[in-house]
Structures are given as structure tokens and as C-alpha cells.
Amino acid sequence: MDRIFEQMTSWLKDWIVDGLMSLLTGTFDSINAQVGSVAADVATSPADFTPGVFNLMKTVSNNAIMPIAGMILTFIACYELIQLVIAHNNLANFETWIFFKWIFKTYVAVMLITHCFDITMAIFDVAGHVISQSGNIIQNSTAVNASQLAQMRSTLEAMSIGELLPLFMEIGLLNIGIKIMSMMIFLVIYGRMIEIYLMISLAPLPFSTFGNREQSQIGQNYVKSLVALGFQGFLILICVAIYAVLIQNVSISSDIAGSLWSVLGYNVLLVFALFKTSTLSKRIFSAQ
Template structure:
């Protein structure tokens, strides 16, 4: 009698653990496959294309709040430029007409740059989008992880396992599944964080643009331009990371040792997240932006 009860309990636990393992394996890579598949489309969008309402808000804030400040900076920079130009020519004893022509030309350039700040800024991201689209045509690897064959094989293997082995396997798949969900959240944070950084960066664009006409103050504007190109070309570096990840995933060999296979795939995903996080600092170092 007791033998039948113990056998029934063991069979119930075996079915429970087997179903847990199969459920974990089925849903383990769903979120990661979805997020990695969206990276190319996410990074290939311009700020106005990613979210039009946020872009309109940022542009309105820039035009109504930042542009007046940029106007004051232009006034200060141009006055400083005029004083420097006059005093460096032998305290105004050596003045010619060409000096004033050059000064008014600089004035026109300064006003033009501030008036067309968003057009110039978005042109930088249009260049970055073109590079990403060209890279997408070269990077064609599949980033989705498919372990259907492993699930079919493990079902047969689990029938020969003891209860203790099934418990360990269920815990391992649960841990890996939880880690993969965390990785999918990190990928989303990295993608959205980059776009929010772009919006924040472009919201104050008129201020550094207002300094470009002056040799001394212009370093602020030049560094801002380098930062813009760094943000734009960060998307290309992200595409390279996706291409490397696709190559690693394509080389996965599903073996009978499911544990090592799962942790190996999880390691590839961790490497992808780490690489995506490093693209920002790497792009800034390439363009010497700080």
C-alpha cells in the first residue's frame, strides 16, 4: 500500500519537474529573441522617427527656452570677437574694410547656425541612419536562439533521471530563464537610454552652436559636434555587436549536456549586453568627445 503511495508521489513529482523544465526551456529565450531582433530597427531610427511626440516637445523646449539663451551668448561672443579684432590690430590704428566684412560674415554664420540648429543636428543622425541601414544589408545573421531540438532530446533524457537530478535541472533552467529575462530588460534599457540621451543632447543644441563662430569659444561647439557624431555612429557599433552575437549564436552546438549549452548561450547574451553598454564610451573615444 505504502509502495503505491510513494510511487504515485514520485510520479507526480517527476511530472511536475519535467513540466517545469520544459516550460522554462520553451519560454527561456522568447524575450531575448524578441529584443535582439528589434535592435537593428531601434538603432536605425532617427530621433524624429523614434517618437514624434517627444521630438516635438524637445524641439519646442529648445526653440522657446534655449534659443533665447543662445541669442545672448551670440551677442556676447560677437562683442568679444569685435573687441578682440579691433584691439589686436595695433589698438585700432591698423584697420581695413576687410576686417568688418569678415566680422559681418561671422555674424551671419552664427545667426544661421542657431536658426537652423535642429536641421543641422538631424542631418548628423540622418548620416548615422544611412550607415546603419547599409550595415543592416551586410549583417544578415539570425539572432534568434532555437532550442526546439534540445527540448525534444531532453524529454527522453529526463525519463531516465532520478528525482534529485530533475530538481537540479529544474533549478538550473529556472536560474538561466530568470537571467535571460534580466538580459532582455537590460537590452531594452540600453536602447531606450541611448535615445533619451540623444533627446537630452539635442535639447540644448543652440547653446554650443552659438559659440562656433569664435576661435576660443568654438571649442565648446566643436566638442558638441563630436558628441553628436559619437551618438549617431554608436548605432553602427551596436549593429556590429549584433552581427558578432548572431555569428556566436549560429555556432552553438546543442549537446547532451544541456546545462553547459544553456549557460554557454546565457554567456553569449551577457557578452552582448556588456558590448552594447560599452559602445557609448567607445564611440566617444573614437570621436574624441567628452
């Protein structure tokens, strides 16, 4: 009878240990997969990230927004001509060269609005190049290696069933928390890209304001916002690099739950930092 009870206890313990190892492996794989894809995602241009959405935004912009931008450009060009004519003491010092100046400024404004998508994509291409080059330098891994997993298993096998059951529940809760953090990282990355798509869909409107010094502030702020969005990806990459260094310092000791709490804490810190990248990037580039 004792032998049967011992075998059942051993079987139950092995089952719990296998379940815990599966849970731990899934937990680490989830966060590692999400964090590991960040560098590739933020370096991808809007045209390549989701081509279908990008083409949709471009079509809508060309067909719905571009005509309105043309009307705004026409109004600003007329307003600029009036300003140039009356600028010299209400026509007292009238000079014909102002017409050539107006033609040149209008030509530049038309070229800008015509190639607004090319200019917008160039900004993100430059930012993507910077991110790609930085990603080649920053290559720290966030993965838990096989020796650490083996150490975890040895620690679990040394525990009794009474110790394993509460640990199972605690690790289950930690697993849920880490998966939530993984989802938050996903939201930051894809939320940034959706914001980029929304910005580029209205590109012709702010670009139509460059024909006048006063109104061009709208276009300048728009370009600053695009640059801020582009280089937000660089800040995201830096956050992930810092996280990778910190996570490597977490020692998988006999206190497995404590180690996982440390991992969860670093994940919370990472998510908080990722959410701050948008504000920080806009502050750096003075984007409103």
C-alpha cells in the same frame, strides 16, 4: 498499486518536462526578442523613436533655450567684432574689409543656430543610414530552432525525476539571469536615446558659439558628441552581430544546463560590450 504509482510518476515527469520546456522556450524567446529588436531600435532617428518626447524637447529648446542662445550669440558677435578691430596693431592698420568679414561670420552663426535642429537630425539620419545598410548585411539569427528544442525535450524525457527536479531549479535561476541581461540590453538602448534627447534639447547653446574661433571649441565638441552618439548605434549593431555568431556555436547537448550557462555567459559578454560602446565611440571621435 505499482501501476498507479507508475502512472503518477509518468504524469509528474511529463508535467516537469512540459514546465522545463516552457521555461526554456520563454528564456530563449525573451533574449531573442530583445536582441532582435536592437537593429531596428538603433537605426531609428530620435524624431521617430518617440515622437512625443522629441516634440517636447524641441518645444522646450525653442522656447527656453533659444533666447539664451541668442544672447550668447550676440555677446560672441560683439566680442568677435572687437577682436577683429584691435587685431591689426591696435587700430594702427585699420581696414574696412573686416566689417564684411564680421557680417559674413555673424550671418553664418545665425544660420547655424537657426537650423541647429536640422543639422542635428542630419547627423543622426546619416548614422541611421549607415546602421540600416549594415543591418541588411548582418542578418545572423540568434533564435533556437525547432530541432534544437526537440533535442532538448528528448534529453529531458530520458532523465529521471530525481535528475529533473534539480535541473528545474537550475534552469529557473538561469532564466532569471538571462531576463536580467535582457533588461540590461533594454537599458543600454533606451539610455542612449534618452541621452540623445537630452543633448538635442540644448542644441542652440553650443551652436551659438560658432561665431568665434576660441569659443567655437564648445560647438565642435558638441558636434563630435552627436556624431559619437549616432555611431554608437553602429557599434551596438556590431556587438549584436558578434553575439549572433557566438550563440550559433553553442551546441545544445545532453548537458542542457551547461549549454544554458554558455548562453548566459555570452549574454553577459554582450551586455558588457554594449556598455563599452559609448566610451569607445567617444574615444574614436575625440568627443569629450
